[in-house]
Amino acid sequence: MRMNKLLKICGVVAALAGCAGLPLVSETELESESEAQFRQMRNTTPISTDAKTRSYINCVAQAIVDELEEPYASRLWEVEVFDNEAINAFAMPGGKIGIFTGIFKAAENQDQLGAVIGHEVAHVTQRHSLERVNRELTQQGVISIGTAAAGIGGAAAGAVQTAAQIGLSLPYGRGQESEADIVGIYYMADAGFDPRASVQLWKNMEREQDLAPPQWLSTHPSSDNRIQDLIEALPEALSRYNAAKAAGKDPRCD
Numbered sequence: 001m002r003m004n005k006l007l008k009i010c011g012v013v014a015a016l017a018g019c020a021g022l023p024l025v026s027e028t029e030l031e032s033e034s035e036a037q038f039r040q041m042r043n044t045t046p047i048s049t050d051a052k053t054r055s056y057i058n059c060v061a062q063a064i065v066d067e068l069e070e071p072y073a074s075r076l077w078e079v080e081v082f083d084n085e086a087i088n089a090f091a092m093p094g095g096k097i098g099i100f101t102g103i104f105k106a107a108e109n110q111d112q113l114g115a116v117i118g119h120e121v122a123h124v125t126q127r128h129s130l131e132r133v134n135r136e137l138t139q140q141g142v143i144s145i146g147t148a149a150a151g152i153g154g155a156a157a158g159a160v161q162t163a164a165q166i167g168l169s170l171p172y173g174r175g176q177e178s179e180a181d182i183v184g185i186y187y188m189a190d191a192g193f194d195p196r197a198s199v200q201l202w203k204n205m206e207r208e209q210d211l212a213p214p215q216w217l218s219t220h221p222s223s224d225n226r227i228q229d230l231i232e233a234l235p236e237a238l239s240r241y242n243a244a245k246a247a248g249k250d251p252r253c254d
């Protein structure tokens with residue numbers, strides 16, 4: 001039975017009695033939905049053809065991916081560069097990374113870009129989208145997802161709108177943000193990017209927010225103590241960074 005149908009039924013049932021027994025979204029389901037959304041985005045959003053920009057971003061992304069735990073390190077990650085002014089970047093289950101050229105307004109050098117990609121990829125390795133959608137389904141109301149599915153797909157039309165689709169568009173939670181910050185700063189440090197750049201990146205994001213709200217912040221809610229948390233993670237991150245340098249990891253992407 002398709003998830004969207006279940007959601008609609010559960011949306012009604014949940015209003016009365018809750019919705020026990022709802023099948024959760026699987027990782028495979030989420031990955032195949034990621035694949036579809038990524039492909040669609042490539043078809044509808046202009047791709048950057050600037051060879052220098054593409055190779056720069058690929059270089060940083062590859063250096064980070066090489067440091068991931070398995071099975072993520074040996075996965076073939078697809079990186080796409082979108083020619084778009086929005087300050088935005090994302091990573092999706094299944095190994096997709098999307099960078100908008102607008103990100104350079106906040107990420108001013110390879111270390112800061114490493115902070116962005118480290119953070120994004122950490123959301124994937126910590127399985128945050130899966131966690132998020134399944135938490136919605138089990139705890140916080142099947143109603144909100146059921147209603148959204150009906151709203152997007154049309155209640156009677158039976159249009160396909162799975163929970164996985166919605167799951168990929170949900171903003172991350174604050175706890176997940178903190179986790180991605182910490183895991184991400186370690187990834188970048190392990191790759192030989194200076195972890196102190198993460199603090200500057202977030203300051204830049206805040207600066208840009210005053211000019212025009214970065215899209216990134218709408219899906220990555222910042223907590224007031226984000227920078228403080230990063231500073232607290234710095235000693236460990238710096239020690240990993242020094243170890244990476246000693247091991248000869250010295251990315252020269254820009």
Ligand SMILES: [Zn+2]
Pocket residue numbers: 119123172176177180219220221
């Ligand atoms: Zn985030």
